[in-house]
Amino acid sequence: MTFKILLDEIHSNIQKIIEQLKLPETLFVVEPAKSNFGDVMCNVSFLLSKHLKKKPYDVAQIISDKYQPFLGNLVEKVEAHPSGYINFFANYSHLNGIILKSSMSDNYGFLDLGHKSKIVVEHTSVNPNKALHIGHIRNIIIGDTVARILRKTNFDVRVLNYVDDSGLQVADIILGVTKLGLSKKPPKGKKFDQYYGDEVYVKTTEEYSSNQDLEKTRQKILQDLEDTDSEIAKLGNEITRDVLKAQLDTCWRLSVFYDCLNFESQIIRSGLWTQVFEKMKEMKLVELQQEGKNAKCWIIKGENNEEDKVLVRSNGTATYIAKDIPYAAWKLGLLPDPFNYAQYSIQDNGKILWETTLDESQESKQDFTGDKVITVIDSRQSRLQKIITKLMSQFKSDKKSYVHLSYESVTLSSAAAKQLGIDSVGKQTQMSGRKGFYVNADSVINMLTTKAFTETHNRNLEMNDESVNQIVRQIVVGTLRYEMIKQDLDKIITFDFVKSLSLEGDTAPYIQYTHARSAGILGKAGFDPNFETTFELLKNPFEISLIKEIGKFELHILDAVNNFSPKVIARYCHILAVAFNAFYEHVKVLDDKNESIKNERLCLVKSFQLTIQKALGLLGISAPEQM
RNA sequence: GGGCCCGUAGCUCAGCUUGGACAGAGUGUUGGACUUCUAAUCCAAUGGUCAAGGGAUCGAAGCCCUUCGGGCCCGCCA
Numbered sequence: 142m143t144f145k146i147l148l149d150e151i152h153s154n155i156q157k158i159i160e161q162l163k164l165p166e167t168l169f170v171v172e173p174a175k176s177n178f179g180d181v182m183c184n185v186s187f188l189l190s191k192h193l194k195k196k197p198y199d200v201a202q203i204i205s206d207k208y209q210p211f212l213g214n215l216v217e218k219v220e221a222h223p224s225g226y227i228n229f230f231a232n233y234s235h236l237n238g239i240i241l242k243s244s245m246s247d248n249y250g251f252l253d254l255g256h257k258s259k260i261v262v263e264h265t266s267v268n269p270n271k272a273l274h275i276g277h278i279r280n281i282i283i284g285d286t287v288a289r290i291l292r293k294t295n296f297d298v299r300v301l302n303y304v305d306d307s308g309l310q311v312a313d314i315i316l317g318v319t320k321l322g323l324s325k326k327p328p329k330g331k332k333f334d335q336y337y338g339d340e341v342y343v344k345t346t347e348e349y350s351s352n353q354d355l356e357k358t359r360q361k362i363l364q365d366l367e368d369t370d371s372e373i374a375k376l377g378n379e380i381t382r383d384v385l386k387a388q389l390d391t392c393w394r395l396s397v398f399y400d401c402l403n404f405e406s407q408i409i410r411s412g413l414w415t416q417v418f419e420k421m422k423e424m425k426l427v428e429l430q431q432e433g434k435n436a437k438c439w440i441i442k443g444e445n446n447e448e449d450k451v452l453v454r455s456n457g458t459a460t461y462i463a464k465d466i467p468y469a470a471w472k473l474g475l476l477p478d479p480f481n482y483a484q485y486s487i488q489d490n491g492k493i494l495w496e497t498t499l500d501e502s503q504e505s506k507q508d509f510t511g512d513k514v515i516t517v518i519d520s521r522q523s524r525l526q527k528i529i530t531k532l533m534s535q536f537k538s539d540k541k542s543y544v545h546l547s548y549e550s551v552t553l554s555s556a557a558a559k560q561l562g563i564d565s566v567g568k569q570t571q572m573s574g575r576k577g578f579y580v581n582a583d584s585v586i587n588m589l590t591t592k593a594f595t596e597t598h599n600r601n602l603e604m605n606d607e608s609v610n611q612i613v614r615q616i617v618v619g620t621l622r623y624e625m626i627k628q629d630l631d632k633i634i635t636f637d638f639v640k641s642l643s644l645e646g647d648t649a650p651y652i653q654y655t656h657a658r659s660a661g662i663l664g665k666a667g668f669d670p671n672f673e674t675t676f677e678l679l680k681n682p683f684e685i686s687l688i689k690e691i692g693k694f695e696l697h698i699l700d701a702v703n704n705f706s707p708k709v710i711a712r713y714c715h716i717l718a719v720a721f722n723a724f725y726e727h728v729k730v731l732d733d734k735n736e737s738i739k740n741e742r743l744c745l746v747k748s749f750q751l752t753i754q755k756a757l758g759l760l761g762i763s764a765p766e767q768m
Numbered sequence: 769g770g771g772c773c774c775g776u777a778g779c780u781c782a783g784c785u786u787g788g789a790c791a792g793a794g795u796g797u798u799g800g801a802c803u804u805c806u807a808a809u810c811c812a813a814u815g816g817u818c819a820a821g822g823g824a825u826c827g828a829a830g831c832c833c834u835u836c837g838g839g840c841c842c843g844c845c846a
Contacts, residue, residue, distance in 0.1 A: 168786075169786095170786055172786090174789095175789075175792095177789095178789065182789090184786090184787095184788070187787090187788055187827090190826085191826085196826095197788080197826095222789065223789085224788070224789040225788065225789080226788080226789060228789095268846080305846075308845090308846055309845065309846060310846070434844090435844075437844090438844060443770095443842090445770085445771090446769080446770050446771080447770065447771065447842070448770085448842060448843095450842095451843080451844050453844085454844040455844060456844075458844085460843090460844070460845085460846090461845070461846045462846095464846090519840095520772070520773065520840065520841085521772095521840060521841060522841085523771085523772055523773090523840090523841070524771070524772080524841060524842060525841095527771090527772090547772090547773090549773070549774080549839085549840085550839095550840080552839090569839090571839095571840090596808070597808095600806080600808080601806095616808090627781085628780085628781060628782085629781085629782085631773060631774070632773095632774075632780095632781075633773090633774080633839070633840095635780080637780095640779090640780075640795085643795090644808055645794095645795090645808055645809095646793095646794050646795060646808095647780095647781090647793070647794045647795085648794090648808085650808050651794095651808065651809085653808085654806080654808050654809075655809090657806070657808095658805075658806065658809085659805095661805060661806060662805045663805095664805095665805060666805085703785090704785075708782090712782070712793095715793085715794090716793095719793090722809065722810070723810080725805075725809085725810085726809075726810050726811085727810095729804080729805065730805060731805050732804080732805075746805090767806080768806075768808070
């Protein structure tokens with residue numbers, strides 16, 4: 142608790158004043174002020190001015206007068222501003238120590254909002270027939286970042302990745318390798334996911350348009366896939382698992398980790414659908430159409446003018462959304478768990494990645510359900526997700542237990558499209574996996590790696606390649622993750638090979654660089670700063686503003702969690718880095734002859750370093766000591 | 769026809785949940801700062817009818833309505 146203590150102190154004091162003056166209850170706001178207007182501002186005078194029939198400024202004066210007895214602890218001065226705001230000036234001789242000392246704790250920024258409650262985050266969930274593209278990366282990074290933030294706020298987080306290993310896209314690649322003579326094994330040096338996505342899937346899709354007879358073959362394969370013991374199903378299982386492994390390699394390169402893999406084929410065979418379908422019938426959430434275009438289908442009625450949604454076809458088979466419903470219910474723990482669990486692998490973060498299985502397993506039963514479920518899927522699926530959200534709210538007393546975390550897609554700039562051989566006449570374009578028109582995630586990582594290597598090598602000519610590469614990895618992961626998270630979820634990201642891969646300006650390397658600068662100072666100082674001091678010597682504007690930003694860490698975490706808004710943390714990292722750079726340019730830490738000042742400044746540098754590490758950590762970004 | 773999202777500086781975006789103080793960054797352009805704790809940096813200048821119109825309010829970029837412009841979705845595909 143740091144800057145928040147200051148806000149809480151002021152809030153409760155104003156509350157007392159309102160009671161003293163017998164004023165009506167008011168939902169006033171106490172928040173950090175803009176620069177030049179003190180440290181904290183309060184809008185209470187605007188809200189009370191009507192009731193008191195006075196100008197906001199006059200109310201502000203009354204309240205600031207009444208506030209005088211409360212001064213002396215964390216607030217040094219209070220001022221009624223002619224605009225009507227009440228501005229508070231912090232007592233930094235107290236606050237400095239509180240902030241700097243608490244920032245030394247490993248727990249700094251930790252907030253207990255979740256009380257260890259179980260929460261599921263599902264993300265990635267890419268069909269296992271192709272390589273990840275830059276659009277998938279946005280999903281993955283959003284999901285992973287949200288999971289990290291939830292962990293920091295004491296939720297018991299379980300991260301799931303849903304693998305759609307049955308269905309048409311899988312039938313397509315099987316058709317490619319069994320009927321079109323395409324090799325089952327990728328050529329040497331080509332990743333499994335890239336081979337299947339770029340070659341097999343694209344070529345098979347092309348073939349459909351010229352060869353109508355293939356449609357029957359496709360349907361036959363789709364049918365065979367349902368029968369676990371068939372040769373086709375075995376082949377399908379083999380291929381999708383190889384593709385999945387290759388996809389996961391890409392995710393792991395970006396420091397993204399999971400707790401459990403769910404396979405659609407198993408959900409289908411588990412019988413969960415029948416259970417949830419019966420429940421929906423009982424609750425009269427579905428109805429069997431007798432006539433009309435959906436005759437003999439089970440449907441969910443569309444709300445206000447929206448089309449009805451078919452769940453079960455007239456031939457008795459379930460549609461896509463009908464597979465999602467049992468999965469959603471399973472994630473919320475609404476159905477008995479039919480699965481056993483097996484270890485898929487041990488990930489680089491040291492954690493086991495589990496997978497569900499319907500076979501016997503030596504491993505003990507696991508629990509990957511949550512009281513709350515967050516499903517990260519792009520906005521194009523909003524309608525389906527809306528239906529599922531509504532259904533879940535009818536199944537569960539907590540109406541907000543199922544959350545569709547929606548985000549806009551990634552498109553390609555016209556320049557990027559052109560590089561891929563498409564003339565989009567100056568407009569941005571949607572990617573298409575089917576057409577093989579997309580920016581591959583691995584290739585972006587590789588391009589960034591080349592670029593970052595050149596930059597890093599040129600700046601550190603004496604450094605060996607191994608050390609350079611270690612730094613490069615951190616820069617690459619940081620750059621890509623930051624680029625995917627820094628803007629709001631409802632904004633389209635237009636990917637551009639030049640702009641999106643920049644290492645300057647508002648980017649991860651900028652922030653990482655400030656970290657390296659702080660590490661440089663601490664390294665050269667040659668001694669560990671001593672925090673047993675009053676920090677009263679830190680009072681120039683650059684020091685104060687840096688301390689202030691460090692103190693606001695938890696306010697931003699609170700904001701990020703309450704609004705499921707990971708970009709808040711990215712913006713905080715940037716603000717913090719800007720504050721440090723200003724300090725760095727204007728305050729020479731090591732030059733000062735006064736050892737006490739030098740020590741306190743080194744404490745500040747240390748405090749900054751630890752805080753930016755933690756903040757970047759929430760984004761899955763690590764920071765090098767040297768760049 | 770119905771639904772969702774976006775529109776703020778040349779470009780990319782914060783700010784909108786909780787209405788009030790000169791609308792902020794990055795990038796671009798122009799100029800400046802490296803014998804100094806790392807110039808992936810910093811400083812300065814430049815740049816805005818907050819898409820348009822209306823409404824409620826003492827007060828709107830923000831709330832409500834309408835219009836315009838752009839994107840996405842609406843299958844017995846997944």
